[in-house]
Amino acid sequence: MTLTATLLPGLSKRRYGSMFSTVGWAAVVVALTVVLLSVLAPFIAPYDPNYVDLENVLSGPSLAHWLGTDAMGRDLLSRLMFGGRTSLVGPLIVVVASTIFGLLLGLAAGWSDGWISALLSRIFDLVFAFPALLLSMLAIALFGKGLVAPIIAMTISYIPYVARLTQQLVISERSRPYVQAYRVLGFRTSWVVLGRVLPNLVPTVGAQSTLNFGYVLADLAALSFIGLGIQPPTSDWGAMIEEARGALLSGSLMPALLPALVVVLIVVSINVIGEELSDRIGGNLS
Amino acid sequence: MAVTDIVAAPAPSTRGTKKKLKASPVIFVIRKVATLLITLFFASLIVFFSRFILPGDPARFLLRGRSPNPAALAAITKQYGLDKPPVEQYLSWMGGILHGDWGRSLAYRQDVSEVLLARLPVTLELVALAAVFITVLGLAAGILASLNKGGWDRFILISVTAAGAIPPFVAAIALTALFSVQLGWFPSFGSGSGGLDRLWHLTLPSLALGVTYIAFMARVTRSSMNEQLTREHVEVATSRGLKPSAVVFRHVLRNAMAPILTVSGVLIAGLLVSSAIVEQTFGLAGIGGLLVQSIDRLDFSVVQAIVMIVVTAFVVANTIVDLIQPLLDPRIAAGTESR
């Protein structure tokens, strides 16, 4: 044990008891704002996102169009808000599904002995060999463009991430004296695993899943950007950037940079939240 | 202070008491390579048989978007041996791959291997250049942050958090907007004609490709070094009068390399996959761009080939990392320390 190690927890910048640092709270506010604007888009968006106004092409910010218009005269703010609905819902499905399946498979792999555990570990390794974006592209090649195929593929890809983490946590947890004490006390294994061990893992796994959300969002947007994801007329942030590339090369930056900025903002916020969560958990458990 | 048995009661593991082979370097390498081959075998099964989860006539699937006249259907059925049992189809596909015959591209009306070989150099150059950026900038930023607590650390941490959230396609757009459109320093399209021109054309794409990974590398380096800095052996080295620079190089950086190497293996796969997006954006004629175009043109045999190549690259890279690991940390070879 070294001095720096023993002294660090008490000297860390974050005040004890506070959930997030100032930066962390800012990230929460940004993420919540983006989510709310997207969810409420049908009620608060100033325009129909697909309303073409060829008289008002590539206009800068104005009172009528707060963020200006794109090459087809569509209102950028409205398109960003509606685009958020598609951009956010995909990652949400992937993260929720991969977390649930990953937790269950990870628990099974971590708690069981012998061939079940070995088989699951091999399967995780195999799926790991297919990066999420690659598996998504293979799925699109098979099932056609759109978001359904990549969402299923990403879910499959992210399951081993969650499962592997869960497995490692379970293995380290089950050798801990408190779990062994439960066994010696005669509690049923299912009660110990689901009632006691699982809740202790959820925060760590949740932090990892939060981080996954950012990665999935970026990957799905990238697929839309290269034209393999969401198909017109529906649009998301990635597709908006793609649509605006022509304008970008001719010097109109806003239509491309605005959705790009939103993507970065939301991913930064999610990453900051995820990291602060896992730091907090790490600090609490040690 | 606690009296803790160092050789604590013989590993209270209830799992895996099965007999293991004696740890020796040769066995270690053989086992890793065997794992590699098995993984590749199963991966190839997935890649090949993925087509079979689709219902309907496989010939029609392969000819999607093209005229499905009976003559063409018959031709494709014969070419792919679609009337034969699946296992036989797989064996002939796999045998072909091992002999350099990757099948024919429907879109290019060429052998897949020819199409790929023509595209491979650009991708390799792109990834290599990105790897240079990642290694140099990522390591430098991580080391700098770890050794300079306070201002620098905070600044780098913030930059790295921001940079880590910029997906390659966003980076591509932003870099194009700034350096091509506004400043006109770099081209926004094409892969140039060899030599310096190629380098000039690949600078923006490789930066776009690398930015997330630079941030990732910086992060891993920083935390790995910070973790080592708290170790007692570092304090011991300091207490013996070693200069701070010697402590950092001999004991901190040296020990921090193992985790950094581990993530490098994962990183290579990420680079190859993300190159698809970057090549497509910058109009580079690499295999990543080819993958996207082949999906677009419903050219499934090319897609299969590229997926197989990327998976192989990923698995091989990770195996190499696993093989180097024991040289960095002798405890891994001894099996006392698992990664």
Add this chain to the structure above:
Amino acid sequence: MSKLLEIEQFSMAFPGRGNLLSDVSLHVDDGEAVALVGESGSGKSLTTRAALGLFPETSRLSGSVKVSGLDTTTASGTKLLELRRNRASMIFQDPRAGINPVRTVGDFVTETLVRWRGLSRQEAEAQAVAQLEQVGLRRAKEMMRQYPHQLSGGMLQRVMIAAALLDSPELLLCDEPTTALDVTTQAGIVTLLREQQQARGMGMLFITHDLNLAGSLCDRVYVLRKGEVVEHGGSRQVFTSPQADYTRQLIAATPSIDIDKVPAVPVQDDQSPLLRVEGLCRRYTLPGGEILNALNNASFTLAKGGSLGVVGESGSGKSTLARMIVALETPDAGELEVSGRPRAHRALKAGERKLLAKDVQIVFQDPYLSLDPRIPVGKAVADVFRLHQGQTRSAALQSARELLDRVGIGPERFESKPRALSGGQRQRVAIAKALAARPKLLVLDEATSALDVSVQAQVLELVEELRDQLGLTILFVTHDLAVVSRLCSELLVLRDGVIVEQGSTAQILGAPASEYTRTLINSRPQLLWQDQPV
């Protein structure tokens, strides 16, 4: 005699945490061995590191720490390097953590010689080998090419000492250098340090939590508590007539072997024993493929109401035995009977486990890991009542409250999570949890060795009370003979998985039959002014 190390009015503070050290003054003369004794959190490590100018970041210092006149609180970087290279060396607590695991032993030992003494690699190696041999390491030449994980803890600590001595320091700082080692290994290291210190005329500052160890090695003692020196003086004087209350408590709490205080073996009636072990074996296959006989052909019985101490060093199989008794491990061969029920040679089924739980419970070593971090302590105990006594939620909570109160955890702690409790309190909760199942046999696996001595004494007292009042049968696994000598009427000595001696505690301690037991007893620190082993 000049003052080699002189610490005057030294204070160290951290923003927001107040003083960790306040007005510490101590000195070490040339050739003198001085001990700094304190429990965890006393600041003894901070004090020693200050002598080398190793201060934690963001600490605020006042006062002075002078080594041969050089004040480390104000000295420049180069002066500090010079001090660490030529004047003072330090030996750390855990040699396994203190030597870079990815470099060879040779690299560690010769590092300083090559880097600034200007020696060639061969010269440095020759010197290093000579020094390694001098500290009692055979095969030193081969050892130079080995990695730390290939050596034992005791060997590594000798390597660490050799490395420190190579710099011919005037001042040797030892930070609990034997705490991580077995008793017999500790004895060897202490002898080595004493010899080297006297032969070289070094000044030595020896930090320890163990008063007896301090008394066995050092002429003078400083007692440190919460960053303040509460007492100092000649070792003998501090031992025999302590002035400060804290020192008195510390001396009283330090376990010692006193044959007169060994509990008598209870009268055996004819009924069958509570625990019967016959030819019990447990083997492990190590990662290298070797087979380790963790426990070999162990046989003994423990009568109801009896108390058995299982003593052994690390790797003796004592924990394996404890874990088999509570069915956390499955025996490979042999019989194990609790309450007359023979144990199956397979993992137990849920029903069997629950039945066994009413017979035997265990308390583990590490108080920080043996409680579920998320569950309030009251609920943790109540859960056991609900499971085993079939009580309703409210009845169980009431029972838990009473039991926790009984083990010294007041109702104000009932809703606390383990994080909010001290190590001693956690161990009390762990005991309560085990007792809630109303077991006949309580296994304590090094249950007090992670605690400070004063806390250990209180927990031992509690165990003693519970044993007497509840008629519990106790099986106490420990490395410390003194701890069991007070608590257990019978003793069993294990070495490398084999029982080397068993019988009544008084008889074994008074007239040990085996060589190993004698070594174990004699390895306990002997106070300098006592000639005879106890």
